[in-house]
Amino acid sequence: MGQFAALRTRKIKGFEELNEVVLGTRREIVQLERGKITGELTHATIGDLPVDMATFNLGIRTRGGSHRDRIGIGMLAASGGRAMRSTYQSHPGDVLVTQPGSEHENRYYGGASVIVVLTSVTDIESSFGTEGPMSDPALWRRNHFKGNAETISEVIPRLQSLLGRLDRISLSAAAAEYWKRAVIEAVTANIVAGMPSERNGPLPSALRIVRQVEEYLDARAADAVHISEICSQLHLSRRTLHRAFHEALGVGPIAFLRDRRLCAVHTALRAQKDIQTISDVAMHYGFQNIGRFAGYYRQLFGEYPSETRQRHTAA
Incomplete structure (x- = not known):
């Protein structure tokens, strides 16, 4: 470890x-x-x-x-x-x-x-x-x-x-x-479920919020970033973040973050020559359940992680 x-x-x-x-x-x-x-x-x-x-x-x-x-x-x-x-x-x-x-x-x-x-x-x-x-x-x-x-x-x-x-x-x-x-x-x-909800208020520009999130993620390109860190650093509530992403992109921030992390795994598997196991790479980017990770990966890229690594290791 x-x-x-x-x-x-x-x-x-x-x-x-x-x-x-x-x-x-x-x-x-x-x-x-x-x-x-x-x-x-x-x-x-x-x-x-x-x-x-x-x-x-x-x-x-x-x-x-x-x-x-x-x-x-x-x-x-x-x-x-x-x-x-x-x-x-x-x-x-x-x-x-x-x-x-x-x-x-x-x-x-x-x-x-x-x-x-x-x-x-x-x-x-x-x-x-x-x-x-x-x-x-x-x-x-x-x-x-x-x-x-x-x-x-x-x-x-x-x-x-x-x-x-x-x-x-x-x-x-x-x-x-x-x-x-x-x-x-x-x-x-x-505990969160048992607490009073945040008040509903006017939503700032949804696209501006999404761009702020992307800029923060770009500065942390090699790291998995948890949604609570984004909210803390950008001073946004989760409800505001969810509303902004659904309004601007039509998807929630969790799905968006997951797809970005999957893209980071894809890039890492193409670049590495079996230095780490696929499981370790997935864990580094915030995926714990390997079976579920592989399913998400195949849905997004049309192939399994092992196929990505094999193709680029053989190249």
Whole structure:
């Protein structure tokens, strides 16, 4: 892995090891169900973003304090039985937000899998600075947010897959920044849905906004750029960005950014002589699911990535 991502995974052989579910916090664990507890702890960093995951097979009670400097966003990825986090009954996909220095008490029956992302105030301001209430950490004090079917079927597997790949890929600083923003967006999607919407106002020139976005992307031509970075740097809300792209180009900004990244992959595959695997090139440009990436690539260029590389390697 590159210097901008790190991963450490170890097996759980006793409940005591669950004291370290989230590094930098303190907690007390009591095993509630009989049997040999097993599972796995994963500690990762993407850029400067800590991401922790724990999977265990038996019921436990956990009590302790949150991180003293960072806001914890904990997603219940799976549950073997009833899960009580704080005073809320949680289901897979639900998100619990813990403020810095706060106390918590959770109970899991039948085992569970939990993903915890530790965001800083700077992360929130950078990711949501143009989204009105979302940029104020104080408004996150409503600390339990319900998940939905998309969270369970799409977001959780994507997060788990990304964490599983961090020890097999090398990320540049720019790629790490992209994936850091993607993780924050994934775990906060339910929070965004629960916040008040931005007010509707007159839309500035749609074409001017699109040109500003393209100029910013051109200056970062070799990098994958997350939509939250564009909004932050150009001081645009997501709603304004979506309206501008649909009005000026007839497509949304996410589809437009994806096609630009696919073009960057195409150029990279033509230029490289098998220095990197196709999977690594795709990951650098913000594509994690290789099967889905290959499908997008073929739809746009009429051939698979391997065919592009083979044609230009043989040339």
